[in-house]
Amino acid sequence: MPKVLLFIALLFFTYQLQAQSTWEIGGSIGGAGYIGDLNPNNPVKVSGVSAGIYGKRNFDGYFSAKLNVAVGNIAAYDSRSNNQQFRERNLNFKDQLRELSLIGEFNFMNYIPDAGPNRYTPYIFTGIGITSYAPQAQDYQGGTRSLRPLKTEGQIKPYGNNTLVIPYGLGIKYNFSGKFTIMADMGYRYVFTDYLDDVSGVYPDKHGMGTTAALLSDRSGELTGHYIGSAGSQRGDFKAHDTYFFLNFTIAFTFVTAKCYY
Template sequence: MLMRKFLLAILFAAIPFILFAQTWEVGGFAGGAGYMGDLNQHNPAQLNNLAGGVYVQRNFNPYFAVKLNYLTGHISGADSTSNIQQFRDRNLSFHTTLNELTFMAELNFMRYTPGADKDHFTPFIFLGAGAVNYIPQATYLGVDYNLRELQTEQQAKAYPYNALTIPYGAGVKYNFSGNWNIMVSAGYRYVRSDYLDDVSGSYPDRTKFTNPLAAALSDRSGERTGVYIGNPGTQRGDYRGHDTYLFVGFTLSFTFVTANCYY
């Protein structure tokens, strides 16, 4: 909640500068969020929840721009929905809300100035860096629990609430009326964390947990069968070094362009 208030304060503080600028742009994003990691290892295009956001962008010329971008979305995963028996036996699940703040550079492939250039559309690519806030949870006996504090893999210390994120992707934008634009884009995020889903390495020794809730959520394989497969030291996650998430959707934006603008 504090992070959201901070991000909104930044955006509102930028409004006076936007209103008096000639090459600034503001927009809103709506679409879907997806995730690829230990609970979804094979479907990089899977979207399972909604996402939205806002941005402020500075267009330096018809080809290059930088933006401050805030996005929020919900991601989740559940072994019980997998078509692979090994994952269904593991029976782990999670869900979390992502709050992302990034700076991104954007490159148009064609000359693009809303309301001025003859080209009313262009493909584009983007790359950036920023931070993402996440708090993975799991539902157990009808109650949602924060997994970070439980240290379900008996980590030496709880992993951070925030991680470095590197967004990259592509899209197409179209100037459909005067200064108004619509875009469709897809962007993946490399995350400097393997704990978006609270799953990373090996099963710990359940007998060494002092918290019975942590022990229960560390190995959920026997909840339906009564047979627990999480022997200490055996594989729990996919052993990859990081998780990935993505945002796909539409953006509606307005560009502040005047006769003295960059074109």
């Protein structure tokens, strides 16, 4: 999949090579969050930090395409939920997401740093990418355990460690000085897995599971001694996909020459 993305990126970045276009580089920092089985209702809850770098081809003042590399940390804890059922379930996870994506961007106003008619513009974007994920949990002894190999929902084989994602979002950019731009955007990722958090469906039959897997599959009784995770009862929200997002603040430099736009 990474080879396919790189091939598509080359096609995008060589498209209109002879036209009036510019190159741009940038870096971002911000927050990351997730919507899924441990956080189904708050689409703007930030649970970790994010950072990224990119290279972009601006085809004109409206359209561009960029190759983006980003890292973000997400986490959720049932014990901190306002929902009593979640607190009784008592699951938790943390995950570091690593994304490679190809993103197309559209400016609503003709925007060329230090050369165009507008100093700011709102914009929208979408694209395609691949993300690696590896959920972990704090265990009953205070340590950290990787959850995928434990097959906590009784899977025959572990779920994958990479997933296809579709980024989409909106933002605003401002040419604050010369060829420098600052941007703020909110970008969600439609994810083709429901296991960013290691939670999806029902509790398994714990007979035949390893001790650690069984203990981390059903954690409801760690405080009370009463376990609610009988085989076949609901563990996740039964939705087919998780979602994550990056809230980015970016600074960028555009390589603009006078002959490009005058």
